[in-house]
Amino acid sequence: MKRLTLLATIVATCLSSQTLAHDLGDHLPKKGEPTAVQMAHSGNTPVTKDNFIAAESDKYFFEQQEKSGLNQFTHDRILLTMETQTVVRQNRDTLYSKGIWDTRGGLEFSLPVLDTYQSLQVIDENHRTVAVIYAEQGKNSIRITPDMLSSGQHVWTVARTQVDANTPEAIAAGNKKQDMIQAKAQSTQPYKAKGFNQNDREDVRLSLEADVLKLDFTKGMGAPEGKAVHPAQNVKLRDVELFHARGMTSMGFGGLPSEHAFYKVLLAEDRSGACQTMTFSAPPVGKKGFFSITTYGADAYVHTDKYALSSREGELEANPNGSYTVNFNCGEDAINNIKVEPNWTGILRMYQPVSEDKIVSYAKGVKLPHSPQ
Structure with missing residues (x-):
């Protein structure tokens, strides 16, 4: 349901x-x-x-x-x-x-x-x-x-x-x-x-x-x-x-096949613009691999300046245990906060995975953005 x-x-x-x-x-x-x-x-x-x-x-x-x-x-x-x-x-x-x-x-x-x-x-x-x-x-x-x-x-x-x-x-x-x-x-x-x-x-x-x-x-x-x-x-x-x-x-034209990158669509529990959060472990990507979260408005275009975070240096802060928490409209003081608009969607992109089987299995276990407990 x-x-x-x-x-x-x-x-x-x-x-x-x-x-x-x-x-x-x-x-x-x-x-x-x-x-x-x-x-x-x-x-x-x-x-x-x-x-x-x-x-x-x-x-x-x-x-x-x-x-x-x-x-x-x-x-x-x-x-x-x-x-x-x-x-x-x-x-x-x-x-x-x-x-x-x-x-x-x-x-x-x-x-x-x-x-x-x-x-x-x-x-x-x-x-x-x-x-x-x-x-x-x-x-x-x-x-x-x-x-x-x-x-x-x-x-x-x-x-x-x-x-x-x-x-x-x-x-x-x-x-x-x-x-x-x-x-x-x-x-x-x-x-x-x-x-x-x-x-x-x-x-x-x-x-x-x-x-x-x-x-x-x-x-x-x-x-x-x-x-x-x-x-x-x-x-x-x-x-x-x-x-x-x-x-x-x-x-999205030009996506890479799954052995080269994997994409997980992020549909929040509440897409009204209310605070949502997600926590996930580091994806199984190779030495040069990386990952990101990008968010979009209802028309699939970017509508805010702070619309994305990447594992690139200086963008995504890890938790003490090595996992990552990303917040959406949870305020400037919230860790890794992305600004979104009503009816937003997002994509978790993971490049150069260690194997297709491992990245597919990992993606299935990533919990979608949800309201804070």
Whole structure:
């Protein structure tokens, strides 16, 4: 019964037109309304649940190409703020570098060897992860060809570069690491939008948000279906099911497969804005792994300045026993307090787990935010 109550609550929230206390700028799309760029690429192909993944991927591909051009990265030089967000459910875990690339003739990526976390994820036109490489010896290069993709010849890439702290010096050091990412493409054929109807696509995306509590993240993201995977790709073959795959695509494009990161949706016991709390042990992540909690308003955008905490230095204070307590709207004196608005949601993100089995088991045991006892 409790699960059904939570589901009903989030469905109502997704469909709500409630005005948030902190309105966002005009650079962000309004809920249910495609942007001018999206409408400029809109066409006559209807979008249904059956072809939503292709339509949503298409949107991300043409939007990124408009921003960065072809075969080059656009680097985010600072961690995410309320003013710099561009899509739903972004986070400030790392510095991000994104681009659209043509794989025809071969496409090569390489990362430096670093003592901190840096990864590069390659995603095809069907939102399948073709490869994940790391800034580690033996795991830091990949060559992509069209035959490795489940659809098309272009890929969307996102590199994640961790910084030691949210300070000018640490950010500058992270920028230098971003500039060390290397790419070489042989073909310069631009990505062409597929002509999906953008109003349809947005309607379907919003309708899928009601499925969030039913999603199995281990079945939502994975390697291209029906393709052989070689070790350099560093991804698992897995059974990706349409229901979970399109739900994950609608929830946040570009999520990492479960062996590389895991995501737990945080739905509080009371989402009115009243004080809520949660305590959890440190997730089982590797030496360079890390974790964060990011919160969002009812429209899945950030609406407060203090909306997230990370295990990065200087952000998240541990309890004496090594566990962590995070509070939500419990006052400035509360440990690890995040400010949230009514009908908020959150995500616990855990990067580079020691194993998929261990992180999945751990996440199941994390108690959701609840009212203080």
